[in-house]
């Protein structure tokens with residue numbers, strides 16, 4: 001089955017195989033964009049049927065919760081992150097070409113074994129892979145929560161480009177929306193071509209075209225105080241370094257372990273070009289003039305998002321909250 | 326002086342405090358307010374030396390009138406001085422927060438004349454942040470020893486976490502190095518915070534604190550915190566009625582609990598003293614964390630280690646590991662250090678050091694051992710133990726299964742069996758295990774660097 005490489009693609013294709021009474025063992029799920037049939041194989045292009053995908057998801061959730069000592073009345077108990085079910089979204093965020101097959105196996109074996117599906121990881125390579133994809137998603141989501149850096153645009157809205165190793169921005173959309181109650185922001189991932197828009201209390205997640213990615217990657221007009229706030233942050237960060245504990249004394253670079261180069265490159269505090277007192281003075285004048293209390297204007301990039309509708313069910317926004325590896 | 330210059334001075338002055346967590350309280354969004362708090366916290370950056378940056382950690386002022394010998398802000402030290410305006414600090418917090426640079430504010434201060442006058446200024450700043458600025462993110466406030474209990478109470482209604490730094494691990498050291506501070510001034514607010522949190526819990530607000538079981542006694546044990554707390558203006562309803570209200574953060578008292586810091590290596594206390602004291606503090610005051618801060622020699626003072634003494638980084642690291650074992654793995658201080666062996670082994674981690682002293686408890690069989698026994702296996706952490714417990718429900722595990730589960734047995738292999746089989750790495754004697762582990766570690770960059778820096782191991 002050649003499927004769209006997202007949760008709904010695999011859920012929907014799994015639903016189709018059930019409806020068609022196909023045996024699952026001889027089937028192989030592959031990403032539609034990199035599908036290469038092996039000798040003697042034929043591919044069926046599975047369409048993504050959103051309604052069917054959501055039906056399969058609901059059925060899977062009910063099956064997983066059956067007999068779970070932590071669940072009551074078909075719902076997860078308080079304190080349980082229902083991570084067995086939400087894994088569907090974390091696994092699907094992987095870029096790996098084996099993702100569809102791993103998720104397909106997780107769904108099929110989950111329907112067979114219920115919540116015991118994860119205990120099969122030691123013997124079933126596909127479940128082990130699904131677990132690895134989930135772990136990567138949890139780690140990448142945490143990194144996004146840590147290292148996304150917003151800039152204030154001249155419109156008063158906030159904007160950030162961030163490139164994670166898996167398609168996790170939809171998974172952390174809820175986190176940033178809670179954090180930024182009352183604000184407007186656009187968070188875009190140029191690699192996975194996906195953007196999260198938060199405006200008037202609503203989260204919208206949607207795909208970006210290559211032209212939109214190019215548009216978003218161009219420099220934006222920043223607010224009057226943005227450069228000053230960056231300078232203040234950089235000055236604060238630089239002042240925190242403690243002598244006698246660095247990588248020479250320690251023998252290894254602890255900072256590089258926590259902030260690998262791909263992340264460090266996008267961080268304002270590590271940008272040597274930022275530190276100018278003039279910018280910080282602008283911040284002070286703005287504070288004095290009460291400019292920071294001004295209302296937010298129109299989000300320049302919002303137009304890009306207007307054509308899209310939520311492509312992910314709300315459950316996916318919270319998919320990594322409280323999830324354990 | 327402009328904000329940039331102040332920020333540099335006051336961040337530099339605050340950096341010696343090791344605490345920088347934003348964990349321990351969950352608070353969702355509120356209409357009209359900015360910010361949330363999450364139980365797990367979040368590190369937004371890491372300093373050049375690898376410490377986590379999660380809060381805007383600054384002093385309100387470094388113009389301290391006290392003269393603690395180990396402190397860079399002491400009155401006798403000639404450094405530039407600065408003091409933030411409340412609005413300045415509130416603006417900075419909000420601006421940094423919205424850009425996802427921080428989770429909130431960590432506010433501490435040097436003593437501006439008196440502890441009460443300083444606390445009043447800290448409260449004014451936090452009231453502005455919680456009130457007109459509607460900040461609902463995380464706030465950690467430092468309580469200055471000697472502060473009036475009524476002011477501590479007000480601080481606790483504004484901050485998520487409070488901390489009173491013990492700093493020096495014995496009353497004798499405190500007396501010698503901090504002429505203006507007294508042990509009872511450190512302990513009393515801790516007891517008060519514990520009591521207020523407890524009464525908040527009885528009334529259904531705030532976080533859950535531990536019980537107040539008296540500790541085994543320590544360098545501060547002559548102080549009777551419970552008695553002092555009982556003598557304070559009453560906790561509970563009366564106290565709540567007088568408390569600051571109305572901010573977006575609600576009115577629970579110190580919902581993320583309290584913490585403290587101990588400076589390691591400035592004074593002669595050994596690890597046994599330090600771990601016994603920290604156990605006592607956890608038990609007696611329900612602390613969420615005891616932070617250890619390796620002393621950085623900053624003063625040429627005969628009461629302190631020589632200014633060129635290397636920072637005891639590895640000792641600090643081992644103490645954190647031991648603390649972790651005590652909090653999450655069910656270890657007790659007495660299992661890790663003893664009167665006659667009062668320092669943690671710097672060559673191997675405390676769990677391995679412990680395992681080598683009790684060979685009769687190993688090997689454990691991964692298919693049948695209890696979760697607690699597995700957690701005590703060197704090399705296994707909670708994630709590995711969870712995976713093992715889950716997988717063994719489906720079938721008996723072999724070493725190949727552990728490999729597929731991505732559980733490393735490089736170290737654990739010395740201490741386990743799988744379906745009765747030993748790991749190929751198995752060696753029988755503790756001496757051989759130690760030798761192997763140390764030689765594995767010796768090839769690491771860390772140890773190569775430490776060998777070039779032998780004074781790191783010279784504590785006193």
Ligand code: SF4
Pocket residue numbers: 389390391392393396397398399400434435436
């Ligand atoms: S009171 Fe605090 S800031 Fe002042 S000298 Fe002592 S430790 Fe430093």
